[in-house]
Amino acid sequence: MGHTVKDAGPFSNDSVDLSDFVYPAALAVGKQQYDRGIFIDGVGYVSALIANRIYGVDAVVCQDPFCAKLARQHNNSNVLCLGGKIIGPAIAEEIVKTWMTTEPLTQEKYLRRIKKGQAITERHLKKLDEI
Template sequence: MKIVLASDHAGVALKKEVSELLVSMGHEVNDLGPFSSDAVDLSDYVYPAALEVAKKKADRGIFIDGVGYGSALIANRVLGVDAVVCQDPFCAKLARQHTDSNVLCLGGKIIGSAIALDIVNVWMTTDFLAQEKYIRRVNKVKEISKKHLRSLDEI
């Protein structure tokens, strides 16, 4: 799978560990930065990465900031991105099984690297439960997005 990574300065160290894990799992990783702990604006990195997912240039994205919510707020503004914040492996499993999420957001200041890597592993290896009730629910959310967000070809 092609995975795009992005962060802000608070997520750089954890992003490097996540990248190494993904490569060891056989995934192709595209890290859009940043690459140092110098202060940056999160949207400068997460927005282009979210576009990569929406344009299907990446199968999934993993974005890391201080708590994860900033990344999710930015990413979910892009039609075709379904970003979730997970702080434990159980949430990561349900986020894939029930919502078919394509972007995982992590908080580099909230969770340690051991738990973060476990979350990534679970999220990456869990499939969507393509049962009627979950398909129906996911489709309802997609319809809401289509109603309120512009498609990329309109931008």
């Protein structure tokens, strides 16, 4: 799709601890070194849990293109988490395509909701330059 991609691993089929890979990749998104991240694990949820602990990251789990569209339109998510054990490559490709090409909605109600989520982040997460 014309994007620059950095594969952060792992580069084998060996069992790994997701935090060893998701944390540095999510941190790079939080620091705005990358605009977005796409993480693939067994079902997607552990990657999202880890990523959402980083200031500036809004990670979502999507299992179909409809959810991917809403995750961008309504929430302006910047990390997509996919479950490699529950979706196949064809649907994963459609989810990624939809998520990458959908822009956030700009109506007041969506902006208000996003701001409320950002306010929660401000109250409970440290900014990366404060760590």
